[in-house]
Amino acid sequence: MGRVCSALDTSGGPVRAGGRGGGRSGPPRTARAAPCRAAPSPPRHRSRHDTPAAGLALRLLSAPNHEPHPDPERGIPFRTDTEEILAGYAKTRNLTDIRQLAHAIHPREPITLEYLAVPGNRTVRTVSKLELDPPFLSAYCHLREDQRVFNLSRIQTVMPA
Template sequence: MAARLLAAPPATPDPAPFDGGAPFATDTEEIVAGWAKLLPYSDVRQLAHAIDAGQAVTVEYVAASGNRTVRTLSHLVLDPPYLEAWCHLRKAERVFTLSRIHSVMSVMPG
């Protein structure tokens, strides 16, 4: 995944015609970006790819209480404004508010 991101052209894709000019390569990117407004484009792209490809991803998540945690998530299901996933920290299915995801990192194969 990291190699593909590094190999991608430095420019973002052309703007989509119906979204006010924001650049998105996929519908999933557009949906994630619409709800996770604090995420930079590279993180939106990474999260959208993980959702579409069925891959695990690690996120920094800020709970309603303000507590920050790093969570590894798998079995991702996009249900805006939420992301349903298996949380490896809690060992349970959880629902995450997309707007509370503050960063996205790849899961290293282990």
């Protein structure tokens, strides 16, 4: 679409050499048609992918689906002070465990811990009424039906109760 040939006059016929019946005697000759060239294309409209909002959407879609791990040295803070305190004492725990534990402390919700006892055996305890007293966690243990104190560095995993 949009090819323009300069070899056509306004009537649609070929252009005669010398213009319209001018200059030479004899039968009129048709001029060689000028090469067809592409007509200038209309200004291109911006597609949805060229807009700033689309660029932002593409960046958001390519971002990881998790929050960055807290790193106060690089300016990525913990969500709460409790998380930061727990992370300082339970150094072997991952961020998910730290957040579950911190979430259970404030509303004093029950949570299940896998704990490495002093003799070296692992126990699974469901605890509630958690109170943080670094480096210890005081809680009601449902297995022993009594208040117990857990060392934060010995907590192996944290699960919802």
